[in-house]
Amino acid sequence: AxxxxxxxxxxxxxxxxxxxxxxxxxxxxxxxxxxxxxxxxxxxxxxxxxxxANPSPEEARQVFASRRLIEPGIATAACERVTSADIVAFRAQLDEEGR
Structure with missing residues (x-):
């Protein structure tokens, strides 16, 4: 939110x-x-x-720059380890949050 x-x-x-x-x-x-x-x-x-919080524009830029550096590595590591059961659980979580 x-x-x-x-x-x-x-x-x-x-x-x-x-x-x-x-x-x-x-x-x-x-x-x-x-x-x-x-x-x-x-x-x-x-x-x-x-x-x-109400971050300043510079603080927001720093946060997003950090996320751009970190998140691709997290996504890659997750893709290497994901199982079929994980995908089913993830889809169920998305459905629940989409309500």
Missing amino acids: IVDRRLAPGTKLSEGEVGTLFDVSRTVARAALQMLSFEGLVRTERNRGAFV
């Missing part, structure tokens, strides 16, 4: 709401928000919570 811009920069993301939205515990939601913060998609503020 953040990457697709369905959540606007500055939107507050409470652990409880994120947990309810994805049907996970607050502990799992907190861990996910921490990972998103590490990736620069979310910023956290002490005693205020987590918010959708």
Whole structure:
């Protein structure tokens, strides 16, 4: 939702709401928000919570440049190891997310 811009920069993301939205515990939601913060998609503020980040144009360029370098290697490694069962599971996941 953040990457697709369905959540606007500055939107507050409470652990409880994120947990309810994805049907996970607050502990799992907190861990996910921490990972998103590490990736620069979310910023956290002490005693205020987590918010959708609003990166500067230069920060966005740096992130996309890094992804262009890293992701082809990840895709290649995944293709070398993928099984028929993995493809079935992946298609099921895509169908579920497409709802």
